[in-house]
Amino acid sequence: MDNILSVLVFLPALAGLLGFVVNKESARAYGITVAAIEFLLSLWLWVSFDTNNAGMQFVELIPLIPDFGVSYYLGVDGISLFLVVMTTLMTLIGIASMSITENVKNMVVTLLFLEMTMVGVFVALDAIVFYLFWELSLVPMLYIVGAWGGPLRVYAAIKFFLYTFMGSLVMLVGMLFVAYIYHNVTGVWSFAITDWYALVLPIDYQLWLFAAFFLGFAIKVPMFPFHTWLPYAHGQAPTIGSVILAAVLLKMGTYGFVRFSLPMFPDASVMMITPIAVLSIIMVIYTAMVAYAQKDMKQVIAYSSVSHMGIIMIGMFAMNAEGISGSVFQMLSHGIVSGALFMLVGVIYDRRHTKLMSEFGGLAAIMPKYALIFGIMLMASVGLPLTIGFVGEFLVLVGFYEVSPVMTILAGTSIIVGAVYMLSVYKKSFFGPVTKEENKTLKDLTPKELWSFIPLVAIVVWLGVYPKPVLQPIDNSVKAMLAFMDEKAITQEAKDIIKVPHVSAHAREVK
Amino acid sequence: MFEPIKVSLESLNLVTLAPMLAAVAGGLLILVIDLINGKLHKSFYVMLTMLILFIDLGATLGLTLNERGFFNVMLEDGVAIVSQLLIIVASMLFTPLALTSKRFHEYSYPEFFALFLFMVAGFQFMVASDNLILVFVGLETASLSLYTLIALHNRSNSYEAAVKYFTMGALAAGFFAMGSAVLYALTGTIELAQAAEVLASRIDNNALVLTVLGSSVLLMVAMAFKLSLFPFHTWAPDVYEGASAPLAGYMAIVPKIAAFAVSIRIFGMYIDLGVEWVREMILLLAVVTMTIANLMALVQEDVKRMLAYSSISHAGFIMAALALDTTEGAAGIFLYYALFMFTNLGAFAMLWISRHKVRRFNARFDHPYEKFAGLIHIMPMGAVIMALFMLSLAGVPPFSVFWGKIYIMQAAVNAGLVWLAIVMGLNSAISAYYYLKLIVYMFLKEPVKDVDTVYYNLSKPLMAVIGLAAVATVGAVFYVEPLISYVYFMISASGY
């Protein structure tokens, strides 16, 4: 099946359309089934993926608007493959664990459309197609936050939409400009990212374009100081919305950096290492402190997302394979872990209809399973070795250390400040005596809830102990990208900083 | 003694006139039929109008490219043909909207349809000539018909709208005429092609700067009025509000297409001659218009009025393409309208089906946002389609307007005006707010009253039109390619 990517993209959309016909009572089951099929398909994609090939695979290329250079161009490499798999997985688990009772059918249909856009973003190799899915993903999310959210939902939804929309329009101008240059150089219109990679741009163009793309991606990530939409969106979104938002939508921003900014503007990227690192460090420390000040459990997780995205960002700009692979791995890790944490908050919210930590306390005694899973995810979140959270964070910090020891130490405080707010959440909610009468009768996780967490826990441990199946394809593609960036860089500075690994992945297998 | 004037029919090349003649003859036919039998139902006239427009369309398609005719006043170049096609298609979309399930005053007069056809003919004359006399005549024919059509809606607001539009239109006509006079004084001709030649030799004469300035500014005012550019836009919101919804939607497209065609001819000439300030003026108008109109749209309480401001903003957006004076820019204008047409008419048609005889929600407005609250519960399909139109207008891909937007933004980038593209982008972001506001009302709020009748006016033909608009909006990605190549070919063939 060579066109598996198209199937992956459009199956959920088609299923969403057909979903309108499905009876209300069966909508949930329908959603789970479709998401499961989609997940299995993505697993198949992984299985049939050639892990030794660092380039694009399963490429599909159909000219769409040749006069304008737009084509329907899809493909995956090691970097995007796992983001696709994570997307389908989190959608499946999200739908399966969904606790919404109102308008379930609309929710299922919306989620399926959202899944299409998310998969689309990760497999698109044409800038316009990428942009198309990128923007479209806002719409279902707007609806999810706006229709099922909390009291401020409309404000949050619109803020989310407009903020990201604004940024991405600037990015669009950047894309158009790249296309223009490409046309000037080659005489052909093309929006294909792989074509764009071949462009060697002068420094000032690179810088301006980097800035344009940066705005689009940074708002999505969200980087400080563009992050304030996120706490609102998370605070108001229903659980499923937060899960998808944190797990997948934020990754679109960081993915954009790997897919566009780094390979297209290597020199600008190198020049921007320090500013980006500074912003990232602010994200890491500042938002961690803000998270510590929160009273609402969900807001803590929301701000912690920003903090973790800081780690991802800084790793991306390490300009060596350790850092970038770690950063991509950390995207997956953060996707799984923060998704799970939001689901966990959702569990308690369903029971108590509050997320204020002051309302809880001593939950460990009443809901031991819940406390256990929360504890595992907490540990993964603070980057405990042998959980998924460590691998990425460690690699990121290793990688960036080569660039700047001092900034690495500052970013590394993430393991301290992260522990501070996470442990404080755990202490406030789970430890201590049970003070509130209504908490004494809370039910522990139901089998349904438990079974939606078990796969996540399994992944957290599996990829913490044995990340190789995932890390190696990522690493291969990253190495290829770095080699390419190094070759393309025009300034000596960039050539010096971009580090091409000389030892291949297999050279030092287990002896 | 005067020589007898011998004009051979071939040299007149009447084919170039055929489209307009079809429309005019059709209008007359309707009047005659009404004289013979005054009791015919509006559906008869609607269908007749459709047929006449069809003939008109056929005649337009049959035109040979870049042909002149009728004492060389007709000029059927690419711009003319493309804009005529757009005008006719938009008219064909508009006409069936008369077939509402409720009766409306204006459609009971067959004159409505006759006037409508005269108006179409007027616009066609306007675009199909580079002779300022004919442009002026076409402009006035169309405008006078349009004022009447607005007034026919028979509401106190409609009269007010008609008067405002009329008065300001008369002033604009004065400006246009004066501008033509100055240009005439400058060049001794009112044919743009010849004027350009003459001007080219005189443009460096510093003594004439004032005249060039005067002519361009006067003509610009007249066109800016037609295109509803800030600060000449003031009529637009009121007129849209006073006019019936379909007519408002129509006004946001057809007169502007015609005005753009004329503007391309006139201002393209100036820019080609190296009169940079014309470009500056256009850019300024464009940027200010799209921004201010956007900001004003933010604060509207009525959907129709919001859409009025939104179409002003879109006009500003397109105006920017005019400043580029590149083939892409000119093609962008028509491409944008071709894509915008369906969405915009669809959106206004959605308002049309919810039009009530009496205002139920608000003392002043017919279509306040509250009216659409919870539409998803009342009329799910309608809400989804309206949302599609709104997203398209906001420029969310892959819906139709998005393609127009990026084409124009690309054109701006290609012309070296990256800042303009960024301004366009940011404006799109601002505009998203008010479009979203409607979506929020439709999807995220509970209905305010138990409204049995949001889809009060719905009928099969209206559903068909809206359905067509929705399909065209959603499926844009599939026809953008042929559209671009056709428009681009036509525009470049006519030398712009």
Added chain:
Amino acid sequence: MIGLSHYLIVSAVLFSIGLIGVLRRRNLLMLFFATEVMLNAVNIAFAAISHFYGDLTGQMFAFFVIAIAASEVAVGLGILIVLYKKHGSLDLDNLASMRG
């Protein structure tokens, strides 16, 4: 000797008078007259320029302007009559139900 420029100045002055009338008048009927003045100013200009160039197009334009002015008056008065029937006044300050 009265030259082209004199005519043009007259035309410009008339045009300005018309414009000021349009801007200052509060009665719709007067306003219409003011626009007529403007159009006639244009006619003078056209006629004069036409004579200056020895070219008939200007005069043709003037004729068309006259025709259009006439039809404008016809349509305009029609609308005014309906308006007057509804509102009972032609003062444009009373005509501001739509705003904002």
Added chain:
Amino acid sequence: MEKLVYIALFAPLVSSLFAALFGMMPKKQFVGVVTSILLGISFVASAILAHYVYTTEEAIKVTLMDWIGAGDLHIPFGFVVDQVSVTMMTVVTLVSTVVHVYSNGYMDHDKSFNRFFSYLSAFVFSMMVLVMSDNFAGLFIGWEGVGVCSWLLIGFWYHKPDVSREENPSISPSWAANEAFIMNRIADLGMLVGLFIVYWNTGSLQYDEVFAQLPHLSGSVLNAAALALFIGAMGKSAQFPLHTWLTDAMEGPTPVSALIHAATMVTAGVFLVIRANPLFSMTPEISYFIAVLGTFVAFFAASMALVNRDLKRIIAFSTLSQLGYMFAAAGLGAYWIALFHLAAHAFFKALLFLGAGNVMHAMDDELDIFKMGGLKKVMKWTYLYMGLASLALAGIPPFAGFFSKDAIIETAFNEGTYILWAILVVTAGMTAFYSFRQVFLTFEGDERYKKYGFHPHEVYRYVLIAMSPLAILAVIAGFFKGSFEAFVTELLPEYHMSEHTHHLAWLLGLVVLAFAVGGIVLAYKKYAKGLKRDEALEATWYYKLLANQYYIPNLYEEFISKPYAMISDIFWNRVDMKIVDATVDGIAKFLYGTGDGARRMQTGNLSNYLNWMAVGAVLLLAVAAISAAIIG
């Protein structure tokens, strides 16, 4: 032999997972039994491995699988069993086994019995990973693993509420657990940085490869690496200024204190320094710093122990003090002596803690030694054990502590660092004093507990039996000093006293002994006959200073915790909400406001509209004229 390595390593993991299966169920006695047996198996395997290494003098290396591979970085799960690690393995598994058996009795009535064993075994597994790993990353896994287990176990009784610092200096188990975790994390950052330095300069994290590369590195790099790694060690081994968590960690169940916070985990820092001795021996400045810090902590902790009234805290301070001794030895280059003291200390300190656990058990978790006294009548065996352990701790021959501690003090003399030597000698005296102050106040004198209505009783017999190996080792471990030296110096650098020192050895020993005996005698005089409180002394500033741990916890709270919380709050409420977010909203509001302003031009009045047109025309003219003037 490989199988034995895996058995030794994974038996605790299996044990932990087995116990975890029943983690949420009511007490199951067999869980305790099975885990104890599995730990015993691990011990046996370790012992066999130790024998193997001892006899063959070769290390066993195994690689389980790849762990992380990215860029040029490749980290396998590799384990090495050599002289150092096998010593640690044996000590760890031995103490663990004893503690597991002991816990069967101690946790008898706890409703989270099963969970406790799960955590405890998980800890042992982490510790085994820590000591057995053949690379720094693996060490870090264990390092963090023990941290988490320590967190879980300190906070084991998480249901206790927070109380004020006056009431309980540790506030609550969960508070203490968090404090321990976060403080360790601070140090772990240092450790990570050490790893990064090592990796980027040697291209590997494998011990052997790294150590082989060391001679090629510059001094500053070595110093940086050594310092960073030592910062890591400071956290885990609770060295000043990261020491406060250790005493607070006493909130955990006493077996935990014995195993984790005395015998094993806290010595991980010392282990790291010993493990990385090739690095530290190349950085004399850092090593000297380590020695100085160690000496300081030895004295500093002992001083706080002098006045403390809390049974477990006294032992905790003594642990801290002994860790100081170990660092002093390691810092002075006597790695094998540090390791020897580490092992010996593990035995007698665990014994001491378990004894304290017996007392607590008897006294219904009362910890104030001022409320005890005369317990020897009911708790003979415990008295014996604790007495033995205290003698060993005080360094009285022929008990284990004498041999190990004396060697350290001798080393300080040998290195010519006489100030360190003097401090260490004085500290030895203090150690003897506070140890026996505690023993006498608890077991001798008047039976103050009766006043408070306690009914103490001796613990289960099997618990006492379980403790006996530790007691025996506390007594005899010192005798193996020679063979131990021969064994570990296969790997570690040898350390010999100079001729001069050798001559004075008996004299030096005597001085130390004199101080130790002096301390005991002083304690006996003051406390053996019963508690006579010296109000005047207790009111002095230095007494208060010591009793309040030099006010360091308060200092941390006032200058770190509270400002952190305050700044966090400011960041959130003032910066994030009022500046960052308000700017965004401000832009939106500005746009909206502009729209509201602009709509005012739309008056509805036709005359205004016409004026606008005229204004527009004039403006256009102006713009055109200006740009014409500019552009030309």
